[in-house]
Amino acid sequence: MTAPLISTGVLDPSYTLPISLLIGIGFGFFLERAGFGSARKLVAQFYLTDLSVFKVMFTAIVTAMVGVAVLSRAGFLDMEQIPLIGTYLVPMVIGGLVLGAGFVIGGY
């Protein structure tokens, strides 16, 4: 297993912060390209006038999911090294409901 590059020692952990910055820049770039710098466009998802949030989110999830599955099956990416958030259904459902309400009220 070669990846995750930092966990396996291919890349020194001292690169964590600059890499986080670059990944953040890429994330922010595509979010804005999609129109998610605009609260009205984001919230339009919940008035069914613009389904961009749904389209972008699920395309991103499927893209990353396929990539992870292929790289893991190929023996390149060690899934054991990627931390998963534990399952706490009740707080997660309530937290999701509250965050979703805040999303529409706050606009982001």
Place this chain on the structure above:
Amino acid sequence: MKSSFVQETGVRPAPYMNPYLAGVGIGLVLLTAFVVAGRGLGASGAFASVVSFAVNLVSPAHTADNVFYQKYLSRAAHPFQDAIFVGVIGVMIGGFTSGYFAHRVARTVEKGPNISDKGRFVLAFAGGVLMAFGAQLGRGCTSGQALTGGSLLNLGSWAFMLSVFAGGYGVAYFFRREWK
């Protein structure tokens, strides 16, 4: 009053990218995060990190035996050493860069025509409070839980994500005057 960032050349904002293409872009960024750093994307953690740092400055005694604050304080002595916080700084840089080159940078209040600026600000703040609370209760936000956990088929993340949509659709009718 015009901000120095406002484009005054009369250039029209560029159209947004095709949503599926932007989705592939975000998916590849997320995949890169997994492959290089061994973790996904996050946003709410950055705020928790800053809050923990600030509270610790004011009252170390208060944070000393608090599990929540210690989780973030043990990860990084300062927000600028925290990978998620640094990532959020990157999101700002990337978002601004994209908006700048697409001529979308302008000083404006995003709202519908039927609400005042002040009303919008009050609701923005209230929404932010709810989001911060929901993100801590649900152990993540749209980035950390929905995108990252969702792509790993994490059960709790999917429960969270579907609840976010349910919560949003549930209150949308009552706040339609903010947007329409």
